[in-house]
Amino acid sequence: MAQDRIIIAGGGIGGLATAIGLAQKGIRSLVLEKAPELGEIGAGIQLGPNAFHAFDYLGVGDAARDMAVYIDNLRLMDAISGNEITRIPLDDAFRTRFGNPYAVVHRGDLHGVFLRACIEHDLVELRTNAGVADYEQDDRSATAILETGERVTGSALIGADGLWSNIRKRVVGDGKPRVSGHTTYRSVIPVEDMPEDLRWNAATLWAGPKCHIVHYPLSGWKLFNLVVTYHNDAAEPVAGKPVSHDEVRRGFEHVNPVARQIIEKGRDWKLWVLCDRDPVMNWQDGRVVLLGDAAHPQLQYFAQGACMAMEDAVALAHQMEACSGDATRAFPAYQEMRRLRTARIQLQSREIGDHIYHASGAHAELRNAVMSARSPEEWYDMIAWLYGSTGLDGAVSSETLRNRRA
Numbered sequence: 088m089a090q091d092r093i094i095i096a097g098g099g100i101g102g103l104a105t106a107i108g109l110a111q112k113g114i115r116s117l118v119l120e121k122a123p124e125l126g127e128i129g130a131g132i133q134l135g136p137n138a139f140h141a142f143d144y145l146g147v148g149d150a151a152r153d154m155a156v157y158i159d160n161l162r163l164m165d166a167i168s169g170n171e172i173t174r175i176p177l178d179d180a181f182r183t184r185f186g187n188p189y190a191v192v193h194r195g196d197l198h199g200v201f202l203r204a205c206i207e208h209d210l211v212e213l214r215t216n217a218g219v220a221d222y223e224q225d226d227r228s229a230t231a232i233l234e235t236g237e238r239v240t241g242s243a244l245i246g247a248d249g250l251w252s253n254i255r256k257r258v259v260g261d262g263k264p265r266v267s268g269h270t271t272y273r274s275v276i277p278v279e280d281m282p283e284d285l286r287w288n289a290a291t292l293w294a295g296p297k298c299h300i301v302h303y304p305l306s307g308w309k310l311f312n313l314v315v316t317y318h319n320d321a322a323e324p325v326a327g328k329p330v331s332h333d334e335v336r337r338g339f340e341h342v343n344p345v346a347r348q349i350i351e352k353g354r355d356w357k358l359w360v361l362c363d364r365d366p367v368m369n370w371q372d373g374r375v376v377l378l379g380d381a382a383h384p385q386l387q388y389f390a391q392g393a394c395m396a397m398e399d400a401v402a403l404a405h406q407m408e409a410c411s412g413d414a415t416r417a418f419p420a421y422q423e424m425r426r427l428r429t430a431r432i433q434l435q436s437r438e439i440g441d442h443i444y445h446a447s448g449a450h451a452e453l454r455n456a457v458m459s460a461r462s463p464e465e466w467y468d469m470i471a472w473l474y475g476s477t478g479l480d481g482a483v484s485s486e487t488l489r490n491r492r493a
Contacts (some may be wrong), residue, residue: 089242089287089316089392091115091242091243092115092116092119092212092241092242093109093114093115093116093117093242093243093244093245093246093260093414094116094119094229094241094243094244094245095116095117095118095245095247096119096219096231096244096245096247096248096252096253096254097118097119097120097121097246097247097248097249097252097287097379097381098118098119098120098122098125098199098213098215099127099198099218099249099379099396100183100198100201100379100393100396100397101245101247101379101380101393101396101399101400102118102120102129102181102245102379103118103125103198103201103204103205104145104201104396104397104400104405105202105203105207105245105247105399105400105404106118106201106205106211107145107146107201107205107211107377107400108144108365108401108403108404109210109401109403109404109407110147110205110208110210111145111146111210111404112404112407112408112409112412113173114169114210114412115210115211115212116210116211116212116241117212117213117214117239117241118205118211118212118213118214119214119219119231119233119239119303120213120214120215120216120217121216121217121218121219121234121248122215123215123216123218123297124215125129125202125213125215126169126198126366127173127194127195127197127198130163130189130194130273130274130275130305130312130314131191131192131193131194131275131303131312131314131427132191132192132193132194132197132393133189133190133191133194133290133303133390134151134155134189134190134197134477135185135189135390135391135392135394135473135474136182136185136186136187136188136189136399136475137394137395137473137474137475137476137477137478138151138397139151139152139187139188140186140187140399140401140476140477140478141394141397141398141400141478142397143439144229144349144401144404144405144477144478145201145204145397145400145401145404146204147200149199149255149354150200150203150487151192151200152190152195152358153281154193154199154200154265154414155188155190155191155192156191156192156303156304156305156306156308157177157188157189158159158177158189158190158288158289158304159176159177159178159191159288159289159310160174160175160176160177160287160288160289160290161174161175161177161189161289161290161292161351161404162174162287162290162291162292163292163294163443163458163481164291164292164293164294164346165293165294165295165343165345165451165455166293166294166299166300166342166343166346167295167296167341167342167451168172168343169343169344169345169346169405172294172454172455172458173458173459173461173466174301174457175287175463175467175470176202176463177189177339178353180463180467181463181467182230184467184471185467185471185474185475188221189258189277189474191290191303191304191305191312192207192305193305193306193310193312194393196306203342206396207311216235216277216385217229217237217239217345218232218234218253218389219232219233219234219246219248219253219254220233220234220253221233221253221257222244222254222257222375223238224244224372224373224375226441228240228241228242229241229242229243229244229373229374229375230375231244232331232407234363237275237364238385241420242355242374242376242412242414243374243375243414244374244376245375245376245377245378245403246258246319246375246376246377246378246381246382247377247379247381247396248379248381249379249380249381249384250264250350250362250364250381250384251264252380252381252407253338253378254375254377254381255377255381255382257372257375258369258370258371258372258375258376258377259369259370259377259466260368261364261365261367263324263373264324264362264363264364264384265360265362265363265364265365266321266322266323266324266359266362267360267362267363267386267388267437268318268319268320268322268323268359268360269316269317269318269319269322269361269440270315270316270317270318270319270358270360270361270388270440271314271315271316271332271358271359271360271361271387272315272316272353272356272357272358272359273312273313273314273356273357273359274313274353274354274355274356274357275305275309275310275311275312275313276313276352276353276354277310277311278304278308278309278310278311280311280352281302281311281352282348282349282352283443284310284346284491285302285348286304286350289303291303292305292444293342293343293346293349294345294443294445294451294454295339295341295342295445295447295453296319296320296341296443296445296447297317297318297338297445297447298315298316298318298339298342298444299315299316299444299445299480300314300316300342300346300350300383301313301314301315301316301337301348302314302349302397313349313350313352313353314387314478315335315338315349315353316340316444317337317338317339317493318445321340321360323360324360324362324401325359325360326359326360327357327358327359327388328357328358328359329355329356329357329358330356330357330358331356332350332356334354334356334358335350335353335356336350339474343485350395354477356403361387362384363384363385363386363433363436363437364383364384364433365433366383366426366429366430366433366434368426369422369475370422370426371384371418371419371422371476373415373436374414374415374418376403376414376418376421376422378396378399378403378432379396379399380392380396382399382425382429382431383391383395383425383426383429383433383446384433385429385432385433385439386433386436386440388434388436388437388438388439388440388443388444389435389436389439389473391432391436391473395432397426398425398476398478399421399429400478400479401414401477401478401479402421402425402478402479403417405419405479406418406420406421406424407421423447424480424481427481428480428481428482428483430482431472431482432473442454443458449461471484472484
């Protein structure tokens with residue numbers, strides 16, 4: 088019986104989405120989570136239409152829609168002048184074009200959607216205090232070796248154990264993540280603390296020299312999510328470290344006072360030094376495969392980390408069904424379906440950070456001129472490869488291919 092189940096290392100959004108995706112196909116799984124409780128650290132997540140495509144495929148569309156905040160625009164502001172550069176409307180025309188809305192959610196709320204679905208499904212088993220340190224396999228099974236030395240066997244193993252994945256150490260062996268030198272500070276504040284003239288129903292980005300500020304409403308307009316990032320050449324990874332208000336201020340003394348006041352409203356700031364990895368073309372070792380940040384960690388600038396993990400879950404469940412549950416055939420097909428699309432996200436996230444988020448001088452002026460000249464329809468054409476995907480496409484979406492043929 089144990090060999091009939093898939094072992095999933097990691098109980099984050101990607102791991103749970105994969106478990107419920109497999110359950111939808113009649114495949115049993117056991118999720119092994121290192122932490123003592125199942126939950127998510129962080130605050131807001133942006134969800135493009137491709138996320139909602141994934142929700143629907145995974146059977147949690149209604150629950151996800153119920154807890155989302157639907158915003159009106161994506162707004163890009165110049166953090167030096169205080170002027171708007173451009174905006175992308177997320178209205179009926181956007182929803183019609185891409186078949187789904189754009190929304191923002193609290194990370195914990197989204198994780199809770201998948202956690203409840205897993206708890207309620209008899210094909211999903213969840214275990215905490217069960218960090219996976221290593222694995223072994225033979226021609227019939229894969230065995231997760233826990234940090235305690237315990238061995239847990241299934242028909243296959245999925246490494247959804249994040250940026251510092253122990254599974255990746257064996258599958259890829261590419262050492263430590265790449266440190267970007269960008270430091271992000273996160274805070275969540277009550278909506279009444281947000282300056283009244285900035286309580287926009289938008290995902291707003293203030294782009295400045297070597298820094299940017301992002302804010303948007305959360306949790307039914309009870310909170311505002313604040314994320315501010317400073318390119319300060321940080322050399323070592325840090326995650327969730329509490330920091331003083333003065334430390335956050337230091338990276339933003341040069342920006343417009345309108346944008347700077349957002350930082351003054353923050354409280355209980357925590358710090359992350361952003362890391363990613365170079366794309367790799369192989370995520371698989373026999374009956375073992377990687378998923379989400381374990382496979383393709385990316386910088387935050389596309390706001391697609393959670394969305395890519397959910398698309399991975401869709402693709403993996405789809406291929407497991409197509410291959411009648413045979414992981415040795417499904418895993419290569421899943422990898423082939425996903426690797427170029429996720430590589431594109433990884434690489435373009437870096438470029439967006441340099442050319443849009445953190446540009447200065449003539450570089451910033453050029454950005455403003457080019458981006459302000461685009462119409463909503465032109466923006467929609469540019470992002471069709473990303474938001475038009477169901478998770479079952481490659482580096483471009485099915486909509487992009489249709490448009491080319493037309």
